[in-house]
Every structure is written in C-alpha cells, then in structure tokens.
Amino acid sequence: MQALGHFDYIIVGAGSAGCVLANRLSADPDIKVLVLEAGGKDDYIWIHIPVGYLYCMGNPRTDWGFSTAPEPGLNGRSLNYPRGKVLGGCSAINGMIYMRGQAADYDRWRQMGLAGWGWDDVLPLFRKGEDHYALDDEFHARGGGCRVEEQRLSWEILDAFRDACEENGIPKIADFNLGDNFGSAYFQVTQTSGIRWTAAKGFLKPAMKRPNLTVVTGAQVSRIRMQDGRAVGLDLTVNGEPARADASGEIILSSGAVGSPQILELSGIGNPQILGKHGIQTAVANPAVGENLQDHLQIRTIFKVSNALTLNQLTNSLAGKAKIALEYALKRSGPMSMAPSQLGVFARSDDSFETPNVEYHIQPLSLDRFGEPLHSFPAITASVCNLRPDSRGHIHIASADPRSQPEIRANYLSAETDRRVAADSIRLTRRIMASKALSKYEPVEHLPGSRVHTDEDLAKAAGDIGTTIFHPVGTCRMGADEASVVDERLRVRGIGGLRVVDASVMPTITSGNTAAPTMMIAEKASEMIRADRRAGA
Template sequence: MQDLGTWDYVIVGAGSAGCVLANRLSEDPNVNVLLLEAGKDDNYIWVHIPVGYLYCMGNPRTDWGFHTARDPGLNGRSLMYPRGKVIGGCSSINGMIYMRGQAQDYDRWRQFGLSGWGWDDVLPYFKKSEDHYDLNDDLHGQGGGVRVEEQRLSWDILDAFREACAQSGIPKIDDFNRGDNFGASYFQVTQRSGWRWNVAKGFLRPAMKRPNLRVITQAHASRIVVENSRASALELDVDGAPSKVTVAGELVLSAGAIGSPQLLELSGIGHPDILASAGVDVAHAMPSIGKNLQDHLQLRTIFKVQNAVTLNQMVHSWFGKAKIGLQYALTRSGPMSMAPSQLGVFAKSDPSFEAANVEYHVQPLSLDKFGDPLHRFPAITASVCNLRPESRGHCHITSPNKADQPEILPNYLSTEIDRKVAADSIRLTREIMSAPALAIHQPEEYLPGADYQSDAQLAQAAGDIGTTIFHPVGTCRMGSDAQSVVDDRLKLRGINGLRIADASIMPAITSGNTNAPTIMIAEKAADMIREDRRQMAASVRLP
C-alpha cells in the first residue's frame, strides 16, 4: 500500500466546500493540508463555457453518473442525479446561480439549538466569500473567491413573464440575496466576463502556490480508519493504486450529500442494520447517517407561445446556431453564456405562507427531458419547486464496494402538504401565464396539460413532470440532539478528529439554490477548525 504521509488536515472532496477549506486552512503556514479529489482536473473546455453544463452532466469525465431509485412519488420513475466528479465539484457543472436563501432559513437552524448558525451569524461568511460585481455594503462583499455578475443576455418573452408576475402580485426586485427573496428578477450568476467561475478558480488555484498544500486528483477514498475512537487514517486508491494517508490533526469530509454518507457507511459508521445488509462490519453505530435527504423537486410546466423568439427556433437552423457561436466568440454573451435558468421568481403558492415558499426557474426554451433536443415549436418552461419540502428520503450503500453507487431515494411528494404545494404551484403558474402582459403571446399549456384540475390530478401530474433541480442536502444532519450526525461545530459525534463540512450537514434545506450556502458552510468550518487548533495549542502550553 502506497504511503502518502502524515498530514495535519486531510480533506476528502475538492468541490465547492473542499476548495474553500483547502484555501483557508493552508493560510496557516504552520500546518500541512492534503486535498483529495476522486475526479480529474477541471482543464476541460465545457467546464468553463457556461452552456457546457449540457456536456458535463451525465459525462463520466465530470459527473459521478448517479441515478435515483424508482421513486413512488414520481409514479415509479428514476431520475439522473448529477454530482460533480472533477476539481471544483458541482461548482464546475452546476447552473451557476448565486443564491443564499432566506434569513429565516438560518434563524430556523438557530432555533434547532444550533448556536452560531442564525442569519446574522452566517451573513459575514457570505460576504467574505463574495466578489460582487457592483455592491460592497452591509449585505454584499467584494474581493472574495465567488465572482458574482449579472447575466449577459435577456429575452423579451422573459421580460413579459416578469411583468405578468407583477400583475399577479409578485413584485419586480433587483436582488435575491438580501434575506427576503420574494419577487421576480434575473438571476445573478457565478461568472466572470462570460466564463464560468468555479471554486477552483476562486479559491483553489491561488492556494496551490503555497508549499503546505498538496492536491491529488483521481484519489478515491475507500475507508476511514478509526482507532481508539479517533479517525487516524484514510485508505484510498490513487489512479487505482491502493494508498494510505495518516491524519495527525483532522479529517474533513467534503464529499457532498451523497459522497459523505457513502464513505462513512463504507467505513462501518452508520446504522447497524444498513451496514449489515451491505456486508460491512460496524465500527461505530450511528443510525442517522444517510437519512434526512432533502431536495428541491422542480415541476417543469411548459407553455407554447406565439409572437416571441425562444431558443427552440434558434437552435433548429444553421443560421441560428452560427449566430449563437459568433456572438459568444466575439462578446462572450448570448445563449452560450447563459445559465440553465435566466429569470427567477420567488412566490407564495398560497397567501397564507409567511414568506415565499416556491421558486421559479424560467427558461426561454422547452424539451421533454434533460438531454433531449429542444422542441421545434416556440415555448417557455416555467419550472417551479417547493422551497421547504417536508418529504425526507435517504442515501445508503448497498455493498462494501465503493464503486457501487448508493441507493438514493428522495421520496418526493411523500407528504400531503408537499402534494398540496405542488398542485397550488401549477395553479399559480397558470395564473401568471393568463396575466395581460402575456396575452400577446397566446400561451398554450403543453405540460402538464389543462385537463389536470383537481388536487389529486395535479399531484399525479407533478409526479409525471417533476425532476430534481440538483440540490440534495441533509444526509449528515447537524443538530443539538443526540441523534444528529454532527454538532454545531461540525464534529462527528463519537469519533474524534473527524468533521463534515458540506451540504450534507444542513438540518433543513435552504430556500433557494444550494451552492452559495455550501461555500458559506466551508468558510465557517475553516474558522472553527482553526479556532479549535489555537485553543488546543494554548491548553498544551498551560502549566
């Protein structure tokens, strides 16, 4: 077995959290840091061209290629479940939308007994990581590793949808990241001058100049070695060669909501019954690992339109394709620069909700499912998701082989309230589409279809048209209770020297896209790790 030496900090996963941690922890020249990534480098052209997400998701060069189990809530369908397998992780293949969520999301975490995780506590970390193109004030920051810019295109049909929202009681706003995101606006994105800006560019590349940081790619973790209730080492394969790393300080898992629970269970840390059924011996019983999976299910409503230019028409002609390519080559703008979703809307599916409980991702295009060609008729897609679903799923290993994907079952639409929100969301979409601002475009419902009217019919339709929006969280839940996986300092209960810092620790999903909150978690985790090291050093020096 290849010996990779002894390290103060070993970080598993060079994704959105791992790259931030590698940067912040290696700022201390007195420690050495090892960052491990199962995927390859991000030197792949489609990582950097914004529209390249189409060629990265489902591509083994950049994606783990997961699929969900057949989900009863989706009427027995299985979904592709992309997760970044590349330097930069999901920030290299995601939709580039910069979204913090709502202030009440984090205040709710604090109400769970999680000291230091309220909105006022986490806002400084959002500001620290941000490099906003325009604002540097009480709510936004500049100079951080996350470049945030406006999109470099607009569509008349989306402007009309935004106006229709205003006519439906959803105001026009200019910023989704002030703590209350109720309203309609174009999303701001993690781009710089028309190129994707991933965490590798913002955090990892600058840090790799330091002599105390080493990054190893194609390094697939196999097992955490636990000795005397401490994470003492990590076994892994590097380019297929069995290897071992000794952990002198802390092992930090940043492999995400799928990868982190998977590695823990492969290491014998988890529910004894799950481990036994997978053929893994128990090293530390922890029944909550892999539970509490939450995700945003988007309902892809599609409306045919008239008297409007959509991407559907543009891509079905050689002239249109040439124009798109030339526009990007000359100005780094146009459809090749666009995020998967351009216009965002945060609304209430029912007026009784205190704050926005649904989010729209509106696109000037339509297709049957991801990966299929665009329709030949002009249309728009108004995808709407329940921001705070009550449904809970799981992610568990089914064998001791790390190459076997875990069973991922989100259990979408498994509660009555989630089915009701789904039905009301489709009704709200119809209301917006019938507003005067869209009358000139004569919208005609294509999916799910106007025949679906009752709550039961619309819930059935939601199961047919719903798909993931790629926001899995919660499988290594942070909490103040004994059943939680990590405490409020992200330390795994019962094992010393082991923390988790990624989206898996979220006790409840945030009200929006999850990449920025994951980066915030890593920023806060790095501060806690360094603070604990200083306190330990101080205690050793005491007489």
C-alpha cells in the same frame, strides 16, 4: 501501497466546500493540508463555457453518474442525479446561480439549538467569500473568491413574465440575496465575463501555489481508519492503485450529500442494521447517517407561445447555431453564456406561508428532458419547486465496494403537504400565464395540459413532469441533539478527529439554490477548525 504522507488536515472532496476549506486552512503556513479529489483536473473546455453544463452532466469525465431508485411519487420514474466529479465539484457543472436563501432559514437553524448559525451569524461569511461585480455594502462584498456577476443577455418574453408576476402581486426586485427573496429578478450568476467561475478557480488554484497544500486527483476513499476512538487516516485508491494517507489533526469529509454518508457507512459509522447487511463491522452506531435527505423537485410546466423569440427557434438551423457561436466568441454573451435558468421568481403557493415557499426558474426554451433537442415550436418553461419540502428520503450504501453506487431514495411527493404545494404551484403558474402582460404571446399549456384540474390529478401530473433541480442536502444532519450525525461545530458524533463540511450537514434545506450556502458552511467550518486548533481541542 502508495503512502501519501502525514498531514494536519485531509479534505476529502475538491468541490464547493472542499476548495474553500483548502484555501482557508492552508493560509496558515504551519498547517499541512491534503486535498483528495476522486475526479480529474478541470481542463475540459465545456466546464468553462456556461452552456457546457449540457455536456458535463451525465459525462463520466465530470459527473459521478448517479441515479435514484424508482420513485413512487414520480409514478415509478428513476431520475439521473448529477454530482460533480472533477476539481471544483458541482460548481463545475451546476446552474451557476448565486443564491443565499432566506434569513428565516438560518434563524430556524439557530432556533433548533445550533448556536452561531443564525442569519446575522452567517451573513458576514457570505460576504467574506464574495466578489460582487458592483456592490460592497452591508450585504455584499468585493475581493472574495466567489465571483458574482449579472447575466449577459435578456429576453423579451422573460421581461413579460416579470410583468405578469407583478400583475399577480409579485414585485420586481433587484436582489434575491438580502434575506427576503420575495419577488422576481434575473438571477445573478457565478461567472466572470461570460465564463463559468468554479470554486477551484476562485479558492483552490490560488492556494495550490502554497508549499503546504497538496492536491491529489483520481483519489477515491475506501474507508476511514480509526484508532482509540479517533480518525487517524484513510485507505484509498489513486488512479486505481492502493494508497493511504495519515492525519495528525482531522479528516474532513466534503464529498457532498451522496459521498459523505457513503464514506461514513463504508467506514463502519452508521446504522448497524445497514452496515451488517453488507458485512461491515459497526465502529460508531448512528442510525441518522444517510437519513434526512431533502431536495428541491422542479415541476417543469411548458407553455407554447406565439409572437416571441425563444431559444427553440434560434437553434433549429445551422445558421442560428452559427450566429450563437459567433456572438459568444466575439462578445462572451448570448445563449452560450446562459445559465440553465435566467429569470427567478419567489412566491407563495398560498397565503398561509409567511415567506415565499416556491421558486421559479424561467427559461426561454423547452425540451422533453435534459440532453435532448429543444422542441421545434416556440415555448417557455416555467419550472417551479417547493422550497421547503416535508418529504424525506435517504442515501445508503448498496455494497461494501466503494466503487458501487449507493441507493438514493428521495421520496419526492411522499408527504401530502408537498402534493398540495405541487398542485397549488401549477395553479399559480396558470394564473401568471393567463395575465394581460403575456396575452400577446397567446400562451398554450403544453405540460401538464389544461385538462388536468383536481388536486389528485395535478399532484400525479407533477410526478410525471417533476425532476430534481440538483439540490440534495441533509444526509449528515447537523443538530444539537445526540441523535444527529454532527454537532454545531460539524464534528462527527462518537469519534474524534472527524468532521463533515458540505451540504449534507444542513438540518433543513435552504430556500433557494444551494451552492452559495455550501460555500458559506465551509467558511464557517474553517473558522471553527482553526479556532479549535488554537485552543488545542
């Protein structure tokens, strides 16, 4: 068995959170840090070209290849559930959208008893990690590890969609990241000059020059070793061969909403009934592990259009594809620099919501599902997701074998409130598409189809065309209550020397894309970890 050595801190996962932690903790030369990443190096060309997410999701070189169990709310469909398995984690395969959410999200956490997690507390942490292309002010900053830029393209049909939103009382704004994201704007993205930025580029690789930081790829954790009520090390495999690592300080799980609860359960931390089912002895009983799964379900409405250029036409010929490739090669702009979604809109599905409860991702293209060819006809996709779903799912091990995929049940649209928001969202989309600003493009509803009208039929249609927008959170819930998985300092309850630092700790999902909040969580965790170290905790 290979012995990797003794370290002050071992970080499991080199994704958005793990890379930030590695950078911040190893900044102290007296701290010896080990980072374990189950995937490989980020030397695959399609990681770095923005449109390359099409070739990274579902690719075992960069993606765990998870899928959900059949979902009743999606009319029995199972969804692919991409999660990054490479240095940089999900930041290497995601949609590159920089989105903090709403101030009310974090103030709600504070109101749940989580001291230090309100908007005023976390805004400085967002700024600390940011390298904004233009601003250095109360809300934004330059010089951090996360590069944020404007997109390098524009589409007339998307500009018209913004005009149509304005006709419906949704204003045009310049910035989604000021605490109130009501309005429409082009998404700001984690890119640098038309090339994908990743957490590995911004945080991990600069830190890898330090002699006190060790990074091991191909390292999959089997279980946490515990002694006298404390986590003391890990059993794992490195490129398939048995290995072990020991921690004198803490073990930090940053394996995401799927991986972190899986490792806890494999180690005997979780619901005794689930553990016993797979022959695992309970070390710490906590039925909350793996529960509270939340995700944003995007309802992908598609409208055929006329008199408009969309990506569908540009890619239907070799000449069009060659032109796209040449533009990117010469200018790092055009469709190959595109994030999966270009235009964002935050709105209310009805007036009872105090803050926007739905988010649109508008795309000048259409297709049946990711990875398949674009449609032959010109069209746009107006995906809309419920930002704060009431439906809750779970992620639990399906086997004691760490190589086996866990069971993922998101339970989309299981809450009646979510079904109502889904129906109202489709109606709102129809009102926007029927606006004067879009009339010259003669939009015709392709999906779900104009004959679908009742609440029940619209909710069923949402189940037919809805899919994940890749934002799973909450499975290692942070809480002030003893039933939570981690406390407000992200320490796993019932055992010392163990924390979880990733999107799984969110008690409730943020109102927007989750990459930036995940990095913020890591920034806060690193400050707490170093403070506890100084205090001798």
